[in-house]
Amino acid sequence: MMGELLFLIPLLPLGGALVILFAGGRMPRRMLSGVAIASVAASAAMTLWLWPLAGDRTRATLFTWLDVGALQLPVEILFSPLAAAMTLMVTVVSALIHVYAASYLHHEPDIRRFFTLFNLFVFAMLVIVLADNLLLLFLGWEGVGFCSYALIGFWYRNPDFAAAGRKAFLVTRAADVLFGIALLWLFRLTGTLSIEAINLQAASLPPTTVTILALLLLAGACGKSAQLPFSSWLPDAMAGPTPVSALIHAATMVTAGVYLLCRMFPLISLSAIALAVIGLIGAATAFYGATCALVQRDIKKVLAYSTISQVGYMFLAVGAGTVTGAMFHLLTHAFFKALLFMVAGAVIHLAAGEQDLFRLGQLSKRSPTLFWLLLVGALALAGVPLTAGFFSKDAILAACFARQTLWWTSLGIAGLVTAFLTALYAIRLVYLLAADRESASGHGPAPRGLVWPLLPLGALALVGGLLNLPAVWGGHETLGRWLETPAGALPSHDLEWGLAAATLLLVAGAWLFIRNRYRVPPTVSPGGAGVSFLAAGWQLDSLIRVIITAPFEKIGCLLEKSVERRLSATWPAGLGRLCQVTGQSWRVLTSGYVSHYLAAMAWGMVLLLAMLVVLLVL
């Protein structure tokens, strides 16, 4: 009976969205945001209350959605430890960001649309997390995609913002097609869409098929998680309001791809090739994102590229076979990245909308609390020892090196280099924001609603490492034990100490480098060719334009000229004229004189009689 209550976790935010949608117009603003916050907070409380059910991997079925022949599609929830951990993260972080958003959008006239979509997003995200069958998961998958699109383009009067929303929608949709193919193919092969059943049957599938399926799933995950080559939508997605960036494009939705791979891991792990490709994409994206983040001038774009890079680490973890590591980094990343985004939002708020890092500064004087929170977030991002990010990132790198093959060792080295770059841009962010210079000034001190939701996240970013403290540090790997997920190859203690030392050295080096470079507040400089190449995200957009968009447009123009115009204009017009001419020429037949009609009838009769006679004679 308790199992059915699980459905309240996703349905509460849905209810909130519906209430706001239908009754929000008549509510005062405070009540409206109150409903939004309360519904998500209730969902978080529900998750905590039902937490014990996760240990038994409780299932609950609400109703059967489709029942056609072999296709059995129950709306079924699986509250496994993996799902429970993710649910708790999503609901708690969402609740905090909802509180933040209520103050952040203080002057926004249309908060009803905002909170409807925001609550709807939480619902769709929870559907992804809890669904036990792939089609239901796909429903949530598309749901978050839609909410993301609508919220990126929230200020749709600005054509650039609306275009950013469309871009995100189209790029992720392109990847979703591949995911959809995988889904249908899996159904054809196994006759079921239940994730657990598919994972059980996966071993009996032919290896090549499994590899292709895993790669298709990877493509879908790459689209949602902004991994190469589908990464270009995420930096543009920063057009949305900052709470949207924090919730959707940092903490929850972009990690859905990782979560999908974790859920399907028993299938994916059957193919060594697929794992190697996942690791490669993860490491490459991590490196790519970090290099781009180094030179960004927009504070939100730094964080966007940083998100791409950090999600790359999670992919690397899945590839290296440590689902635990991926989930651990997913959780810690959600904490510190949401924190950083919300600090950025507050900084932008203080500076009256200024987002250029070279025009911001003096944060430590103007709002010490925010500065400390920024420092905590940046240190966790940089992986400074003993912060949450340090443990989760090291676990991933350790898993790579522990495989002891050339492939994984080189990916691990790429990960280490990325860790150094990460430290560089994280510390650069702090230095630039704290720089002693005139900065744009706006409203007075940050409102309390913008600050206090950050405090729990700051605490989690600092001590979140305790969740899965490795044995070397005297922990018990609590998270891994509880999730019961594969942890990959076990690293030796020497390796772990070595990695910790390397990380410490890298961070220290990065700090020295940045301190030296930004001791004097830098002036606005255009930068060389290399800088602009990195700032434009390795010209990925231009590349996509040349490879995909431009040929597509050309083919479209060609088809428009050669086929579509004929089909839709020339041919129908000709057909119409033909009818007109025929009608005009046959008009004479209808003279209007009764005698003509009768004569025609008589001649017809004569003809019939003649035919009869001919037939009789023959």
Add this chain to the structure above:
Amino acid sequence: MIVPLGHVLILAGLLFVAGLAGVLLRRNLIMILIGVEIMLNAVSLTLVGASAYWRHPDGQLFALLLMAVAAAEVTVALALVIYLKRSRGTLDVNRFDGMKG
């Protein structure tokens, strides 16, 4: 049967063609109606002839029925003729071309 069936049929055919010619060629509506009546009577004649030939009463019954129907039809037709004469002032069918396309 005194008169051979063939003769009856030839007479009926001639009558029918005569009626049809009247319908097609005459321009006065009343004359057209008379043509129609002649065609109907040609059919009646065929029925009666066939009835005599096969010694079966059905044909004669049909002929009686036909007379009754023809009487009714003529009533309605004449009423229309009077209506047309009053409204259009003429019975020349070539003046009625309301169905012209």
